[in-house]
Amino acid sequence: MLTVRIGRRRHKSQGIRSLFLILAVLGVIFLIVFLLMKSQNHSISWYQEFIGPEGLHVLKESKVSTSSPIQRSNLCGIQKPCPDGDINFYISSGAASVIGPKICVAGKMVMGKMEKNVGEGINIAVLNGKTGEVIKTEFFNMYDGEIEPMIKFLESIERKTIVMIASFDDPATKLNEEARSLIKQLGSSAIDSLAFRDNWVFVGGKAAEGVGVKSNLEKHVKNNRDQNKYDNWPEMTELLGCVPRYLE
Incomplete structure (x- = not known):
């Protein structure tokens, strides 16, 4: 009996390449996010060293609520x-x-x-x-x-x-x-x-x-x-x- 197959059969190696490409893209995205977070943490550390822990504490408090008064004793x-x-x-x-x-x-x-x-x-x-x-x-x-x-x-x-x-x-x-x-x-x-x-x-x-x-x-x-x-x-x-x- 003659069987007719419609469409082209997908080769197994093509599926492996697609999976590898997806993993590579995810790896690049993860690396970019990691570098951005590291850069942000470095900036915060430098600023904290520059103005002192009390100044950074006041800065954080002022971002959370602009209506509450700053504790002057912290300064x-x-x-x-x-x-x-x-x-x-x-x-x-x-x-x-x-x-x-x-x-x-x-x-x-x-x-x-x-x-x-x-x-x-x-x-x-x-x-x-x-x-x-x-x-x-x-x-x-x-x-x-x-x-x-x-x-x-x-x-x-x-x-x-x-x-x-x-x-x-x-x-x-x-x-x-x-x-x-x-x-x-x-x-x-x-x-x-x-x-x-x-x-x-x-x-x-x-x-x-x-x-x-x-x-x-x-x-x-x-x-x-x-x-x-x-x-x-x-x-x-x-x-x-x-x-x-x-x-x-």
């Missing part, structure tokens, strides 16, 4: 316990020219980007030495600003006050001997060597008439291209601790 870091009567503080310099400095007193931000009272150069907060209340804050551009306003500000600081300073980007280009001398009188030992794009944080003050001041609440990181964390800028500098009030 001031962990506060150091202090003896009765002392004032706790947290200060950080800027990071490169992107992340600004901040000054916190008793867990409250007194200078920062969100307060809109910081800028490139030298940022200064003056506190009442007896109560710890903020008297005034100001920032001075030390790259293309004028030095005279900062000199007048430093000269106006009254005695029995606490002075907190944080650098951002470049704190030294416009500094002259008069300005350095005034800051040195507040207790700084690093001001003489402060240079272009160094990072610097400091707590000092003006004591009673005729009483010299020398502060050990100070950190200074030199700008060194071979050691910098952010190419043209050193790592962010932080300082936290306790400062005693002035007694009557």
Whole structure:
């Protein structure tokens, strides 16, 4: 009996090639997805290192809900316990020219980007030495600003006050001997060597008439291209601790 087959018989090797092609396409898709996820995780890790875990926590919280207020305490870091009567503080310099400095007193931000009272150069907060209340804050551009306003500000600081300073980007280009001398009188030992794009944080003050001041609440990181964390800028500098009030 003669049997007639309609259509062409599919060869077994063609089916194997089709299966191999499908697996290859799936493999390429998986590889692309894996590389994208790895790249995203790297970006998050770099940004977390740059702004710190507290900043990343606040960023995540703000994405989840724009209606709930940001917890300000997260921006001031962990506060150091202090003896009765002392004032706790947290200060950080800027990071490169992107992340600004901040000054916190008793867990409250007194200078920062969100307060809109910081800028490139030298940022200064003056506190009442007896109560710890903020008297005034100001920032001075030390790259293309004028030095005279900062000199007048430093000269106006009254005695029995606490002075907190944080650098951002470049704190030294416009500094002259008069300005350095005034800051040195507040207790700084690093001001003489402060240079272009160094990072610097400091707590000092003006004591009673005729009483010299020398502060050990100070950190200074030199700008060194071979050691910098952010190419043209050193790592962010932080300082936290306790400062005693002035007694009557």
